[in-house]
Amino acid sequence: MKRTLFLAAMAALVSATPALADMVNIRFTLGWKTQGSDAPFLLAAQKGYFAEEGLNVTIDQGEGSAATVTRIMGGAYDAGFGDINAIIQNAALRPDEAPVMVYQLWNRPPFAIVTPNDRGITTPADFEGRTLGGAQGTPTTRLFPVFAALNGIDLEAVEQQNMAPNLQEPMMIRGEIDGAFVFNITSWFNLIANRQDPENDYTWFLFEDYGMDLYSNGMMVSRRLLAENPDAVAGLVRAVNRATLEVARDQEAAMDAIMAFDNLVDRDIEHARLTFSLTNLMNAPEVAEIGMGDLVDDRLARSIAIVAEGYDLERLPEPSEIFDRAFLPPVAERLFEVVLN
CATH class of the missing domain: 3.40.190.10 (Periplasmic binding protein-like II)
Known part of the structure; x- marks a missing residue:
């Protein structure tokens, strides 16, 4: 009987997940070494949310949130977790190459x-x-x-x-x-x-x-992926959104996913860092209105002006060059509520 149940469960799993040959390979870079704030991506990988979207996502550690942009622009990665302000800087100079933010996570800057x-x-x-x-x-x-x-x-x-x-x-x-x-x-x-x-x-x-009304880190994708496989981008966004809402409700499960990815991290410290990101960077009043993953275009335009002044940019990119909300699920599916545990 147990064997029959096991085989039935395996058959259901196989039928629910696309065949490996049909999976889209995505190379994903984190913003830095493994940290608690990476939980949405690592939970989505551990729980098979990427796989359910037909995506084979390979996740690597990063070299800095700004380096995420240059890694993607260089072609080594298709997507990653990084700083929207670095996108602004690069889009001002190389608008056809700079990645695009598709899911904003840190509504408040660090x-x-x-x-x-x-x-x-x-x-x-x-x-x-x-x-x-x-x-x-x-x-x-x-x-x-x-x-x-x-x-x-x-x-x-x-x-x-x-x-x-x-x-x-x-x-x-x-x-x-x-x-x-x-x-x-x-x-x-x-x-x-x-x-x-x-x-x-x-x-x-x-x-x-x-007075520094800036956004910060989120999930960005390459312009190539955006143009060649928008369905994969939509799948990435759905999987990360699903995982983000779970992380907000269950940090212990999130930490299990982090430890499964990198068992050398200090669980207590990274649990505290995850809580810090949830309460100080993600759980902003604006998110209660627009949902996790989105931003306000007028505020982004102000951010672009601030970054342009600070970095002496000669051209101000349009908000549409920096952020694309076309792949976001409906607001009702992105309502964000933090329950600390």
Whole structure:
């Protein structure tokens, strides 16, 4: 009887999944090394949601959320998890090659300036006469002049030091710099790793709170895939949307998928990072209205203008060059509700 049930279950699985020969191969790059915030993609792979859409998705670790764009433009990958602002930069110069965002995940940007409370920096004006450090070329560092202009900061009164990302928190802790240009989802956990209390002992100047109305990471696809196989793009979006809503409801299952992909990660830390991404980057008021995966075109247009100013872009891409919502399921199928566990 058990054998009969097993064979019946296998037959049902085979019938529900397209034959391997009919599967579309998709090469997918994450934004960085395996992290809790990668859960939607890894859960979709583990639970077979990609396979149910006729997709054979190979997932690799990344080299940075901006590098996702260049990896796709170079032809090594068909899709990936990366920063929409990097798409804007590349679309301004190479509009026919830059990838397109098709599912927005981080409605709120992680860009921030973090300072220890004991430095007495409580307003943006207090950055004057201080030293801030950051990695050259990152969005937080490159966009600081725009932040300064919007908030009345004399840029020449702020000393800026370039440094490797892994030196920012240690140098700040030692008092060698007064603050750092960071991604909050990264720096928060770097501080914890350095035995700091990021919630109580540090002040976070979030760009979104100071006139920098930016989006951030989501799923993007190559223009080639978009043109040659729109059905595959639609399948990717459906699978990731399905997994994203499950991740919001069940972080333990999400972490199981992450550990199955990379058993070397620290489960507790990455569980906390996943919770951070859900509550601080994804669960925005705007998402309650438009659903997960979408964005507001007027806000994207403002974002493009901010990025163009920060990166001295000569051409402002149109929002339609950056984001394509044509593959999104109906809003009712993208309603996002976080239940922490």
